[in-house]
Each structure stands twice: as C-alpha cells, then as structure tokens.
Amino acid sequence: MSDPIAAPSPRSERVVEVVAGVIRDARGRILLTRRTEGRDLAGLWEFPGGKREAGESPEAALQRELHEELGIDCEVGAALIDVPQAYPDKRLRLDVRELKHWRGSVRGREGQALVWVPPAKLARYQMPPADRPVVAALLQPDRYLVTPAPGGADDARWLAALERALAAGARRIQLRAPDTAPERWRALVAAAVQRCRAAGAEVLINGDVELALALSVGLHLRAAQLREHTRRPLPAELPLAASCHDADELRSAQALACDFAVVGAIRATPSHPGAAGIGWDGFAALREAVSLPIYAIGGLGPGDIAAARAHGAQGVAAIRGLWPDAVAEAAA
Structure with missing residues (x-):
C-alpha cells in the first residue's frame, strides 16, 4: 500500500540515527516487532532495533538494543541497506544489518508484540516508510x-x-x-x-x-x-x-x-x-x-x-x- 501524498513540509535538520537487525529463525522466518501505543507510528510493524547513542558504533548499538528489547545476544553481520527517510519532525537514517548469530529466547521485554514472518509475506505487514525499502532489499533484485x-x-x-x-x-x-x-x-x-x-x-x-x-x-x-x-x-x-x-x-x-x-x-x-x-x-x-x-x-x-x-x-x-x-x- 502506498503512503498518502502530503504537501512537502520544510526539511527538518534533526537527524535521528537508528539501527535495526534482520533476525532469522531456524526456519528462515524473519522477526518483526510492533510499535507500542504512545510512540510515533504506533501499531505498525518494523525490524527490531533502536536509536544509536552518541559515540556508539552501529554494531554496539544494535547489540544493546536487541538485548534490551528482546533479551537476546547477537553477532552483527553485513550491512543490508541504510535508508534515509524524512518525517515531519525529523530526518531518519535507518541502518539495517544482517545478524550472523544470535542466542537467547526472544520475548517482547517492553510489551511489544512479535511475529515471525516467512520472507515472501513481509510485504503484507503495515510498516513505517523507512522499513519498506528494507523488505525490497531482502526480496528483490539489486x-x-x-x-x-x-x-x-x-x-x-x-x-x-x-x-x-x-x-x-x-x-x-x-x-x-x-x-x-x-x-x-x-x-x-x-x-x-x-x-x-x-x-x-x-x-x-x-x-x-x-x-x-x-x-x-x-x-x-x-x-x-x-x-x-x-x-x-x-x-x-x-x-x-x-x-x-x-x-x-x-x-x-x-x-x-x-x-x-x-x-x-x-x-x-x-x-x-x-x-x-x-x-x-x-x-x-x-x-x-x-x-x-x-x-x-x-x-x-x-x-x-x-x-x-x-x-x-x-x-x-x-x-x-x-x-x-x-x-x-x-x-x-
């Protein structure tokens, strides 16, 4: 589903750096998490991760976020795509990484819903604008x-x-x-x-x-x-x-x-x-x-x-x- 087209808004200079992970289970399914009530874009599904703090490497930020949100430890692998996306109040940079390995029992430690999705069905889920190019990067030719x-x-x-x-x-x-x-x-x-x-x-x-x-x-x-x-x-x-x-x-x-x-x-x-x-x-x-x-x-x-x-x-x-x-x- 395409986004509604709004009139262009003034370009925000506030840049928020976010890192997210492609987490696969033994069956090849990919984990999505649902944004909780009270957050921007609540109810939409996204690749799990979070904001990168000042002085943090992308790898360290993703390891910290996945441990805090899901209770897992991981080894971060190759970069998949880095998506710049403008929102009304900020400019987002979504740095998405594959995971080499992860261990632990996945659970929503912040009350967020979780779902394991076969790759071919990812496009069925409503996602924030920045996450949609990630699905294409996973499934479509480069x-x-x-x-x-x-x-x-x-x-x-x-x-x-x-x-x-x-x-x-x-x-x-x-x-x-x-x-x-x-x-x-x-x-x-x-x-x-x-x-x-x-x-x-x-x-x-x-x-x-x-x-x-x-x-x-x-x-x-x-x-x-x-x-x-x-x-x-x-x-x-x-x-x-x-x-x-x-x-x-x-x-x-x-x-x-x-x-x-x-x-x-x-x-x-x-x-x-x-x-x-x-x-x-x-x-x-x-x-x-x-x-x-x-x-x-x-x-x-x-x-x-x-x-x-x-x-x-x-x-x-x-x-x-x-x-x-x-x-x-x-x-x-």
Whole structure:
C-alpha cells in the first residue's frame, strides 16, 4: 500500500540515527516487532532495533538494543541497506544489518508484540516508510538491466546478449529501444519476454502501456508519462516502475502505486555528456521523499551496489554497466 501524498513540509535538520537487525529463525522466518501505543507510528510493524547513542558504533548499538528489547545476544553481520527517510519532525537514517548469530529466547521485554514472518509475506505487514525499502532489499533484485536499442545489429545478436545476461543472473529487465521501428520492436519484445519468462526474470516494457497489457508484463513509465496518468495503468499483479528526476516525480510515482522507481543520473554518462550527475548525496536527499524502492542510474555497474545500498538504493540500474556486449567492450 502506498503512503498518502502530503504537501512537502520544510526539511527538518534533526537527524535521528537508528539501527535495526534482520533476525532469522531456524526456519528462515524473519522477526518483526510492533510499535507500542504512545510512540510515533504506533501499531505498525518494523525490524527490531533502536536509536544509536552518541559515540556508539552501529554494531554496539544494535547489540544493546536487541538485548534490551528482546533479551537476546547477537553477532552483527553485513550491512543490508541504510535508508534515509524524512518525517515531519525529523530526518531518519535507518541502518539495517544482517545478524550472523544470535542466542537467547526472544520475548517482547517492553510489551511489544512479535511475529515471525516467512520472507515472501513481509510485504503484507503495515510498516513505517523507512522499513519498506528494507523488505525490497531482502526480496528483490539489486540490479535492473535496461536493454540498449538493437540499432543496426541483427536481432539474433541482441537476443543472444539478452540470453547471456539472463544466464549471468539478471532477474529484472526493462526492454527499451527508442527509435526502433514498431514492427521490429514488437517482434523482438515477444521473443525477449519468452526468454525472460523461461529464466524466471521479471520483465517491464518501456513506455508502451498497450503492449505491456497485451503481453501481460510490467510497464516502465518515462518521467513525462507520470503526468498523463491519474491512476495505476496496470493491474496490481503486473509490475509498474517509473523514471524520476526530482522529489515531485517520485511523489507522483508513489501516488500511482508504482512498485519501484529509478533515479539519476548519479554520474555523467556518454549519453548525456554535458550533464553533471547528482552524486550520492543528491540521490540520498531524493530518497528521503518517498518509501518506494529506488534504483540509482547513471554511469553505474555491479561494483557500485554497495555504495548504492549505503545511500538507500535498492541497487543499480544500467545499460552499459549490465549489458554483456557493452561490458565486454569496456573491458577490452
């Protein structure tokens, strides 16, 4: 469920640093705790943790909070995602860590309700805005391949490159081919969708609502198209995404119930050589505006995923950085 879109409020300068843990049981279920009455966002479910005190490391803060709240001791593992989120009275930084090990008997020592949730069911729980990108980071791909136009290359070569990308693990694909003849593109899309489905990959078509509906696949809206729609143009079971460049476009994407968005460019790119990128700080500032999962785009590749996650991104979206032929050419 998307958040209601309110008028932008003045940006608060009060930053609250919070650390939370992904706690799994022997069956692979993940622990959520419910915010108690009298607190902000009471009744919503969240990943357990709490505020980081001055001078505390994130690891020490999480160990202390989980012991105080749940009665467990733990060894903190890798960072999952660090989500910046703006609230009316504060700016939150939610640093989420996986746990390597934990011991003890989990109980709500502060009267909070607890639930162990199979990962696939996490999205059913009502959560604060900052926790929603965490669910996406746990369940959804960390890279979003955008196909290049086939151009003058033969179609078989383009499809072969797509097959190599799928074989290498690409699981979320945007089919995009500006300036390609419609008849040629429709035939290529049909062949590409067949290959993506066989590989278990999610596929979205850039800009073409009718073609997406005809093939029962996802749709990726261009930023200009956000102004053309007042309601979601696809049924809920088909993925919907949008390209965004500012906070207003992100709010529009959220109002349309988009499943995720793409924001950039982070760096200058060959396709936009005169445009300076917004950088990671610029991305993080936009990330605060909504609770959508957001991919960063613009001069990025797999090596940038850790930096993307550290600034609240789901991962990276790219053409050159993820398309096999372009990667091979860059390495040559």
